[in-house]
Amino acid sequence: MPKPSSKSLTDEHSRVCCNDYWWWQGIGKAITRKFLEAGAKVIIAEIDSEAGLKTQSDYSHFGEIRFVRTDIASEAELKEAIAETVKSFGQLDILVNNAAISNPENAPITRLSLESWNQFMAVNLTGAFLFTKHAVPHLQVNGGVIINIASTRALMSEPHTEAYSTAKGDLVALTYALANSLGPQIRVNCISPGWIEVSEWQKQAFDPQLSEQDHQQHPAGRVGKPEDVAAMALDLASEQAAFITGADFVVDGGMTRKMIYQ
Secondary structure, eight states: OOOOOSSOOOTTOOEEEEEOBTTBOSHHHHHHHHHHHTTOEEEEEESOHHHHHHHHHHHTTTSOEEEEEOOTTOHHHHHHHHHHHHHHHSOOOEEEEOOOOOOTTOOOGGGOOHHHHHHHHIIIIIHHHHHHHHHHHHHHHHTOEEEEEOOGGGTOOOTTOHHHHHHHHHHHHHHHHHHHHHTTTSEEEEEEEOSBOOGGGSTTOOOOOOOHHHHHTSTTSSOBOHHHHHHHHHHHHSGGGTTOOSOEEEESTTGGGOOOOO
């Protein structure tokens, strides 16, 4: 199958499986729309049926899209999502591992249970491993692409984010290892977003009331948008990125390169 270009995924189209999880309905949704607009056929694997069905309904006019309810922590369910992709579209060309859960309470490590830790790892890290494991035989057929969505929490952090930061750091390391193990048939890259405001993209959208200070603390002059990450994902899936693998692309408006004194 012809490789996707940055403007179009060709008349034969790429088949994409993009996974999302729970309240993270911003970046995955934006990636789905971007790939559909470029001509891809997309399966979205999401545990939230309401969010998944709404995305399928809202975006159906952009192209072929199907929602498959999937618990990323369940190997059996994610295998079924891959099987549905191949059954529906005949092949799988691009896998986007975007699934993640966060810790809104920022519980200190002294109160972080082993059960919670294991759940973080199951969704944020092991899910990507298992999706990749079962997608590889299909991706190898035509020379596929894997894009992992990590976080700048792999590079910097705040107090009480040990489980999330560890999982995202490990996902970056997994990217490097997979690029070597799966190349040259499959390219594997990673995107590490910074502050990406997803409120307007969620099923219960709201105005986050961002301040001028919020925007200006970024060297780029604004807080990030899901579209910023989606654009990078599409570029990495294109023919123009054929020489790029084993890389982590930080999309954070320059924040990780900014020295801050208080």
